[in-house]
Amino acid sequence: MSPLALALAPVLLVQGAGVRRRTPVLPEAAGPRSGVVPGGAPPLTVAVLGESPAAGVGVATQEDALAARFAAALAGRGGREVRWRLSARTGTTAAQALVRLVPGLAGPPADVVLVVLGVNDTLRLRGRAAWRRDVRALLDALAPLTAAGGVVVLAGLPDVARFPTLPQPLRGVLGRQARALDGELERLVRPGVRHAPAPPMDGPGLFADDGFHPSAAACRAWATALADTALPMST
Template identity: 80%
Template structure:
């Protein structure tokens, strides 16, 4: 899950620093460490017509933490949801790693997406940046650099979908006031994603569905389970195909 770093530039967190440090250590101690999902990190969903090519980059939810196999993880479910909506075959590939931040993803994960230009690129990042209380301006720079690095991998008429940050204030494994601080910071970073998408052609922001109870979480109380991932992927697919003609 990563360490919660309290920085003086975030006044509320700085004021609560002693409590947050203790709570963060307690959460790490109590929370089981789940593995990334097993299985291939590329695949194909059958369908008619020329295939839609999909690339997914991200942190632990994209890597499949919280589910058993990649078949139930975000990339494969996103591909299946796209295929179901457009009726076309979908070829997908994934580059993801637990603990990744937006800054690290640019150098460490983008090279793993090498391949045919993607019609849809899904970016799922921000939870680790939230846990580190990454400053808003730094986060915006990091995501901008990531989008610039991804640009050569996107087809001329392709789109990049920025998955919105989840509401960490709803995560049952997090105690108060840690939960509230992280929830507020996640909303700050998510607004930056929305603003970046509005300012860049071909980039779309997709709010994450609310996780409103333990029934949506894996055994660690932190990552979405298979049912939540399926719902999330369906929402993301709707944004990815919005305004795109079926072929």
């Protein structure tokens, strides 16, 4: 925890409790957590792992959620059939993902593995070194599930400082925390591991009713940005 967060701890605790009381609890998106986007051969296999945005909290169905939108964006770039599967659960941290989520990705090796984590670690003020160790351990666990020549895309953390439901100074402290953890993701980039910065979320209609999770429009924009990193148009 940063010195600023320590100094503000009493205020942050009160504000955090208030946010939890007044923020509606939205369900994960309904619908299948796997699918096929038609296209040409050879097919592209995609696995998505993550916390509530990956689970589709904020939209009604998986069709409008991040995983399906990501698969559609990839199909639009390469013209290939995309077979996707999702393992996601609200409230999951990077450390918890090893047990909670990785087993749910069992299946054919994936050409693209998308990891959407970090907001829950931000809310828990997870230290940078611990977060880095957690993500490294997760990358090791994902290696057997990644096809030869495949890529793991680490979704960048959204700008938590812009989440409407968060008051100041809580918003500012969590915003700085999210930027710090996102910086650690950038440091983990290596051959086969890419970092995809989150697009800005400051336009109208980009938040769900809770003022915290991405709307369907935000999922579309985010999926496009992720696909730009996973499968650049030049390839």
